[in-house]
Amino acid sequence: MSLVHKTAAELGRLVASREASAVEVTQAHLDRIAEVDSKVTAFLHVDAERALAQARTVDERIARGDKLGPLAGVPIAHKDVFTTEDMPTTAGSKILEGWRPPYDATVTRRLREAGLIILGKTNLDEFAMGSSTENSAYGPSHNPWDLSRVPGGSSGGSSAAVASYQAPLSTGTDTGGSIRQPAAVTGIVGMKPTYGGSSRYGLIAFASSLDTPGPFARNVLDAALLQEAFSGHDEFDSTSIDAPVPPVVEAARQADVAGLRIGVVKEFGGEGYQPGVLARFHETVDLLESLGAKVVEVSCPTFGYALPAYYLIAPSECSSNLARFDAMRYGLRVGDDGTRSAEEVMALTRAAGFGPEVKRRIMLGTYALSSGYYDAYYGQAQKVRTLISRDFEAAFHQVDVLISPTTPTTAFPIGERADDPMAMYLADLCTIPSNLAGNAAISVPCGLADEDGLPVGLQIMAPVLGDDRCYRVGAAVEKAYADRWGGPLLSKAPAL
Amino acid sequence: MPYDEALERFEPVLGLETHVELGTESKMFCGCSTTFGAPPNTHVCPVCLALPGSLPVANAKAIESTIRIGLALNCSIAEWCRFARKNYFYPDMPKNYQISQYDEPLCTEGYLDVQVEGKTVRVEIERVHLEEDTGKSTHVGGATGRIQGADYSIVDYNRAGIPLVEIVTKPVEGTDRLAPEVARAYVTELRELLRSLGVSDVRMEEGSLRCDVNVSLMPRGSSEWGTRTETKNVNSLRSVERAVRGEIERQAAILADGGRIIQETRHFHEDSGATTSGRSKEEAQDYRYFPEPDLVPIAPDPAWVATLKAELPELPSVRRARLQAEWGVSDLDMAAMHNAGAIELVEATVAAGAPAADARKWWMGELARRANETGTALADLPITPGDVAKVTELVSSGALNDKLARQVLEGVLAGEGTPEAVVESRGLRIVNDEGELSAIIDQVLADNADAADKVRSGKIAAVGALVGGVMKASRGKADAGRARELILEKLGVEG
Numbered sequence: 001m002s003l004v005h006k007t008a009a010e011l012g013r014l015v016a017s018r019e020a021s022a023v024e025v026t027q028a029h030l031d032r033i034a035e036v037d038s039k040v041t042a043f044l045h046v047d048a049e050r051a052l053a054q055a056r057t058v059d060e061r062i063a064r065g066d067k068l069g070p071l072a073g074v075p076i077a078h079k080d081v082f083t084t085e086d087m088p089t090t091a092g093s094k095i096l097e098g099w100r101p102p103y104d105a106t107v108t109r110r111l112r113e114a115g116l117i118i119l120g121k122t123n124l125d126e127f128a129m130g131s132s133t134e135n136s137a138y139g140p141s142h143n144p145w146d147l148s149r150v151p152g153g154s155s156g157g158s159s160a161a162v163a164s165y166q167a168p169l170s171t172g173t174d175t176g177g178s179i180r181q182p183a184a185v186t187g188i189v190g191m192k193p194t195y196g197g198s199s200r201y202g203l204i205a206f207a208s209s210l211d212t213p214g215p216f217a218r219n220v221l222d223a224a225l226l227q228e229a230f231s232g233h234d235e236f237d238s239t240s241i242d243a244p245v246p247p248v249v250e251a252a253r254q255a256d257v258a259g260l261r262i263g264v265v266k267e268f269g270g271e272g273y274q275p276g277v278l279a280r281f282h283e284t285v286d287l288l289e290s291l292g293a294k295v296v297e298v299s300c301p302t303f304g305y306a307l308p309a310y311y312l313i314a315p316s317e318c319s320s321n322l323a324r325f326d327a328m329r330y331g332l333r334v335g336d337d338g339t340r341s342a343e344e345v346m347a348l349t350r351a352a353g354f355g356p357e358v359k360r361r362i363m364l365g366t367y368a369l370s371s372g373y374y375d376a377y378y379g380q381a382q383k384v385r386t387l388i389s390r391d392f393e394a395a396f397h398q399v400d401v402l403i404s405p406t407t408p409t410t411a412f413p414i415g416e417r418a419d420d421p422m423a424m425y426l427a428d429l430c431t432i433p434s435n436l437a438g439n440a441a442i443s444v445p446c447g448l449a450d451e452d453g454l455p456v457g458l459q460i461m462a463p464v465l466g467d468d469r470c471y472r473v474g475a476a477v478e479k480a481y482a483d484r485w486g487g488p489l490l491s492k493a494p495a496l
Numbered sequence: 497m498p499y500d501e502a503l504e505r506f507e508p509v510l511g512l513e514t515h516v517e518l519g520t521e522s523k524m525f526c527g528c529s530t531t532f533g534a535p536p537n538t539h540v541c542p543v544c545l546a547l548p549g550s551l552p553v554a555n556a557k558a559i560e561s562t563i564r565i566g567l568a569l570n571c572s573i574a575e576w577c578r579f580a581r582k583n584y585f586y587p588d589m590p591k592n593y594q595i596s597q598y599d600e601p602l603c604t605e606g607y608l609d610v611q612v613e614g615k616t617v618r619v620e621i622e623r624v625h626l627e628e629d630t631g632k633s634t635h636v637g638g639a640t641g642r643i644q645g646a647d648y649s650i651v652d653y654n655r656a657g658i659p660l661v662e663i664v665t666k667p668v669e670g671t672d673r674l675a676p677e678v679a680r681a682y683v684t685e686l687r688e689l690l691r692s693l694g695v696s697d698v699r700m701e702e703g704s705l706r707c708d709v710n711v712s713l714m715p716r717g718s719s720e721w722g723t724r725t726e727t728k729n730v731n732s733l734r735s736v737e738r739a740v741r742g743e744i745e746r747q748a749a750i751l752a753d754g755g756r757i758i759q760e761t762r763h764f765h766e767d768s769g770a771t772t773s774g775r776s777k778e779e780a781q782d783y784r785y786f787p788e789p790d791l792v793p794i795a796p797d798p799a800w801v802a803t804l805k806a807e808l809p810e811l812p813s814v815r816r817a818r819l820q821a822e823w824g825v826s827d828l829d830m831a832a833m834h835n836a837g838a839i840e841l842v843e844a845t846v847a848a849g850a851p852a853a854d855a856r857k858w859w860m861g862e863l864a865r866r867a868n869e870t871g872t873a874l875a876d877l878p879i880t881p882g883d884v885a886k887v888t889e890l891v892s893s894g895a896l897n898d899k900l901a902r903q904v905l906e907g908v909l910a911g912e913g914t915p916e917a918v919v920e921s922r923g924l925r926i927v928n929d930e931g932e933l934s935a936i937i938d939q940v941l942a943d944n945a946d947a948a949d950k951v952r953s954g955k956i957a958a959v960g961a962l963v964g965g966v967m968k969a970s971r972g973k974a975d976a977g978r979a980r981e982l983i984l985e986k987l988g989v990e991g
Contacts, residue, residue: 238551371784
């Protein structure tokens, strides 16, 4: 098996034992990028030289006998919404084209400290707003299963990179489903940790109360190793939780569900769901029962209001978060010809620099926060948010985890929903409640839909700081299906 | 309209919003220094420049200082509250929103008592909240130094993110003609309170204490408040008083002509004492406040708040009451000392060993006169409380009389050294040598035979002229009391 098809855990072991050098591993992935990324366009920026330099450093340290973490020397693709002081950071927007941050995000810093080799920055919907990468100012990424389809979003560059073996690991951010949905539609693992479980410092904000950094990998254990590498309290993010990181790696290795109580969310299924998605989901429910879990149906009546509440809260926060892009200190500046006022330059720059979806959300949020509308929109949405948290709390009194399909459909064709925001928003129907409540949720592959042969994701939701449960159940499902399928789902993907 | 006429027709209602830059070492939400006067844009970082991805972390010391201010102002301290974002675009505000507090301030419902013309006026405090300062814009070119008409503007972000406490009073009614004095007394008292808490250097000229003055008028007999204006850029205590007075006169003139007051921000001009119209607030700006999601709520532990309260220093008004009792002075004398800025000086002079009455006499008499003449603050005179204490000691030991003491003070102020050094160099010690004094007296009696005869014949009052003669002959250095005794003795008369 070539280096690019190995797991991150295996690559880490090979590098640590000097059976393979970090430089070799990195070069293999750079070669793969050169070979396939013209078709996938997962990356906005690749820095081969820096990646190889970092790999050499790791090799030198290992030669010196330094004790490094389990992912030292393993390449990673980094979502271009985290600041990197040695690479441009655009957030998928024209307004930040060419911007080089003077500082590393905490997640970036921790990747480096863990010895991970950052290959480059991956594509995303502009400011992480979208479910397909079609909102990227730099064009869409493509789903390795079918290049005419979207790889999900907003972290679609990251999901595509991992699913096409350009990197064994990648980072994402999940505000309404932006890790789980792309993972589901590309047949890989994607985890949204508990809100505050990892630092947002240096993550270019979309919606502060929802944004959560998380890992992508081709298997559950690799995702756990990556989450462990960059998680934990950060004094630069006061909303990061000052508590130990849940034992995610241990849980991923445990991989059994015997005696666990699993709740099927009654509200997620039925009309609007693709039959092939529901079929694979129901099969997985049976699988979990066969593995010794007690499965019950659980009703979460307020989950149906999650989508509208989300589309008030997230735009409200984004309308304020994106106010800083004003042409004064960094990024694009339009119309500064000496005759215009600062306000005019701000307006021209924002008109030229933001794409239509970003503008739509800024407008929505500005309206929702306006005096006289605040209570009816933002205030009401916050109440719904509280009710959703209560539904989760009640559910987790009955069961250890909740499950649902990750997305109502498989990957849709590029262009199909580009002009229909409501259809696009529905991609996140099942993922949004966990963002509003801040609890942990993972997507793991659970088969291919019969209609289109495309991957289907299983979502496993756990309580706040119960991230380990997601990994435990996810790993059990992964193991059982690998036995049944004779390998990972991704091995069924067509060669690029 | 002249002030007196304005007050005959209208009753003023005051409101004061004071911004205090806290003297914390680092800014409100990042680790940058708060030191004033650094080269532009050197105390900045990703957070206070609002670089993409940066996040605020609240300065715990600033929260503590705000709670202490609230406690000193007799406020209730919130058990749980949040920061809020105040959204508006302005180039000196890096995030284009200010992290402030909106409907959940840290401190509410307090008061500050101030003394005006011997009366106590209670100014009620509506709220004390914590926020961040903006950067500083300088508008270059144009006539006014304001953004309208400027050629270009430059921004210094050193100030952006400095912790700022806003203290808002409730409307102050019933001050009548004393409104300007009440406003000034409030800011004076507040400034002393903040200084005693050690939370800010409260320098109005450097902007670490800034005051916005709200004034409205209602016709006499009415109970309905008029439209208010908010005057900014009021940068000294004297300006606070002038701004209120000026605004009362301006509004009264408009109302008397049947005009209408526009709700607006006005700018105070230090040179002319006049205000000019700024931004109109008629169409209220919508700041789209919402709870700041980047920060966790503030939930001060009640036990900690109780400790902070117990550990508050003696507050200025309490201290003044204590000192007044200790010194045994009248309300008016105490108020005079307060207004002259003499209390600390007198206290220090007493601490250096002087009797309170003497300390007060010199600071409020000779020294106050000198300060007035030279236009300096009492505290800025080049003389220490220790020097003054030394002078009082020399007087009470009989080494100096008051006249000589004044010369000593003059010498110290002129930079001639310590009181002892001045006594020495100017030769100001009282003549205590009986032989020398006796010789001077003999000469004076010989030169003033008529007066001496009058005394001998029983007109004791005539002795004054002889004592005067002795003092003159000794150039003031004789002990007048001893001279009188000796004269009477020599003339064989019983005193």
